[in-house]
Amino acid sequence: MNYAAPIFKVNRLNLFYDAFRALNNIDMEIRRYSITALIGPSGCGKSSLLRCFNRMNDLIPTARIEGEVLFEDADLYSPNVDATEIRSRIGMVFQRPNPFPKSIYDNVAFGLKINGYQGEMDEAVERSLRQAALWGEVKDRLRNSALDLSGGQQQRLCIARALAVEPEVILMDEPASALDPIATLAIEDLVRELSERYTIVIVTHNMQQAARVSDETAFLMVGEDRAGYLVEHGETNQIFTNPKNERTEAYITGRFS
Amino acid sequence: MARIANRFDPRLARRKMVGGIFYGVFFAAVLVSIISLFVLLIQTAVEGLPWLDFDFLTNYMSRKPELAGIKAAIMGTLITIVFTALFTVPVGVGAAIYLEEYAPKNRLTQIIEINISNLAGVPSVVYGLLGLGVFVQLMSLGKVVLAGALTLGLLVLPIVILASREAIRAVPNEYRLGAFALGADQWQVIKGAVLPSALPGILTGTILALSRAIGEAAPILVISGLVYVTFVPGPLDRFTVMPLQIFTWVGRPQEDFRSLAAAGIIVLLIILLSMNAIAVLVRNKYQTRSED
Numbered sequence: 250m251n252y253a254a255p256i257f258k259v260n261r262l263n264l265f266y267d268a269f270r271a272l273n274n275i276d277m278e279i280r281r282y283s284i285t286a287l288i289g290p291s292g293c294g295k296s297s298l299l300r301c302f303n304r305m306n307d308l309i310p311t312a313r314i315e316g317e318v319l320f321e322d323a324d325l326y327s328p329n330v331d332a333t334e335i336r337s338r339i340g341m342v343f344q345r346p347n348p349f350p351k352s353i354y355d356n357v358a359f360g361l362k363i364n365g366y367q368g369e370m371d372e373a374v375e376r377s378l379r380q381a382a383l384w385g386e387v388k389d390r391l392r393n394s395a396l397d398l399s400g401g402q403q404q405r406l407c408i409a410r411a412l413a414v415e416p417e418v419i420l421m422d423e424p425a426s427a428l429d430p431i432a433t434l435a436i437e438d439l440v441r442e443l444s445e446r447y448t449i450v451i452v453t454h455n456m457q458q459a460a461r462v463s464d465e466t467a468f469l470m471v472g473e474d475r476a477g478y479l480v481e482h483g484e485t486n487q488i489f490t491n492p493k494n495e496r497t498e499a500y501i502t503g504r505f506s
Numbered sequence: 507m508a509r510i511a512n513r514f515d516p517r518l519a520r521r522k523m524v525g526g527i528f529y530g531v532f533f534a535a536v537l538v539s540i541i542s543l544f545v546l547l548i549q550t551a552v553e554g555l556p557w558l559d560f561d562f563l564t565n566y567m568s569r570k571p572e573l574a575g576i577k578a579a580i581m582g583t584l585i586t587i588v589f590t591a592l593f594t595v596p597v598g599v600g601a602a603i604y605l606e607e608y609a610p611k612n613r614l615t616q617i618i619e620i621n622i623s624n625l626a627g628v629p630s631v632v633y634g635l636l637g638l639g640v641f642v643q644l645m646s647l648g649k650v651v652l653a654g655a656l657t658l659g660l661l662v663l664p665i666v667i668l669a670s671r672e673a674i675r676a677v678p679n680e681y682r683l684g685a686f687a688l689g690a691d692q693w694q695v696i697k698g699a700v701l702p703s704a705l706p707g708i709l710t711g712t713i714l715a716l717s718r719a720i721g722e723a724a725p726i727l728v729i730s731g732l733v734y735v736t737f738v739p740g741p742l743d744r745f746t747v748m749p750l751q752i753f754t755w756v757g758r759p760q761e762d763f764r765s766l767a768a769a770g771i772i773v774l775l776i777i778l779l780s781m782n783a784i785a786v787l788v789r790n791k792y793q794t795r796s797e798d
Contacts (some may be wrong), residue, residue: 337689347680360688
């Protein structure tokens, strides 16, 4: 595998909900084993873009795309690609922690079971919980309801659940926005750690967070027609210290939001 | 404090009086329903309790009131309701799952939904006639338990569907998305994420629907007629059910049979209230668990 090659290539991507265009002509690449942050004002389509990477938009009957998204150089939206299979290779963590109302163990085991995991279930559950830095806190109460956990723990459980199915990419949609500052830092540390083994794309409202955790940052804005478009994409350091586009600079310095 | 320019006439006393009258009217409305319920219960208890003993529960019908019992009707009701549940739960929950999780949101689905709601309002005697025509005659089942069970099943099917749909709709969409994002297909999402959460609501709705079916006399009267049953019926036997037995006794000229009817009502009420209590318990148990 060519590690230098991007894992995702987005070419002239347009996303529509019925007649409404949500994304306008997006071109971008996602680097392997890096953390890419998608930032931008509300309604700029960053979450919609994120959901294009694992075909979650397929679940919205009115959603339709033009252009292409290449995953490992293969068209993600080609008719012979199974969205179900894709989603087990490209995991997702949502804005609000959404553990199933089952035990902690069953939450992690769910993805393993539905994907026909052949190995030892207990080991896989432990491994996933360890990777998500949650094992120590829950190892004595794996059979307790996941809903007994705190918000931050629940979100790390959701990350463990996503890791269990051994994805190549993890998409995170504002994973810390519903959490307190301490839980947020724990998630950020975890994201940094995970980036050694996974490609991570993270949507965030919080620019400090983007600056702290990400390697690359993509800045999106809302156009006149309310469609989101990509303004600038580069190394996080460069975007935050030396943006090429004046709109990027205006946004990160807080002159508009 | 006097107003400077008297452009208002607050008439506070009058407003208070009107308010008081309405308070009284609404309170009286509550009293009417509560009192009538209590009068009914007390009257039934006074009349029926002396007749309610072990023999009453274990005896079959008899032409002599002191020997008559309700065993055939109790067993008829129980076996009928078991078959009703076997039919209506899978069909009702299945239809609800289809409508909530699979059906495209289009005009046809809308029409189906509206008609299911309408079906819930169709008088039960109409279902009796339907059952008589379809199950008894067309399918030649005869006037048996199975025909009655299927008829009651159709009668409460809309209730089961509506209750199940409500329970399924109450499942947070985040659970579905979470399961989809792990690579679950539609059925795995339903089985793993939707149904476990919806189950308490489905159970509650189903129990309430079945208790409605237990109380129905009209459709069973149409299906089975008034029969003299002195055995525990199997699925393909002639049968009677408790409301029908009560109806039969009330129609007898002898005073004693009317007291027997009251005793039967007490037994029926106990069964119905127990089922409703179970429904409430199920709901509460799972509610506290998911809020923990």
